[in-house]
Amino acid sequence: MLTAVDHVQLAAPPGSEDLLRQYYAGALGMTEIPKPPVLAARGGCWFQAGAVQLHLGIEADFRPARKAHPGLRVTAIEAYAARLEAHGAKVTWDDNLPGHKRFYSEDPVGNRLEFLEAVASAA
Incomplete structure (x- = not known):
């Protein structure tokens, strides 16, 4: 039985590792x-x-x-979007998923990434 997603693999062109490090570690804050x-x-x-x-x-x-x-859940999505923009990444907001705030961005080699945060319903 499936229990979790272990990882997501994305592709990149040869020699792009330094650009990827700047984006994934620098802009996204990953290790x-x-x-x-x-x-x-x-x-x-x-x-x-x-x-x-x-x-x-x-x-x-x-x-x-x-x-x-990949769709990546985040907290404080507005601040996270501002962080990406401060690192030169384009942020494109999309309001087509009910119950969520979300935006799309691309890494330096063109891989599309979705960032989303659930919002409390007005019940």
Whole structure:
């Protein structure tokens, strides 16, 4: 039986690790975690924040997905959006998911990311 998502893997072009570190560690505030040596030889980098892990793997013929994306729950979403914008990331708000505030952004290589926070209902 499934119990949790262990990680989400996104692709990235060769040589983009420094850009990814600036975004995922700098802008998103995640911590880079070491890859096992046999996997580190392939390039890429892994990041973690709490129970959330994002793995960025190198793909020679990289093309970012236009629609596919991880959905990441955050707290204080307005402040988090401002943090991303302060790091130069574009934030696009979307109000089409009832009961949530959410926005989309892209990492420096074009991977789409969704950030969302549940809002209390006015019951």
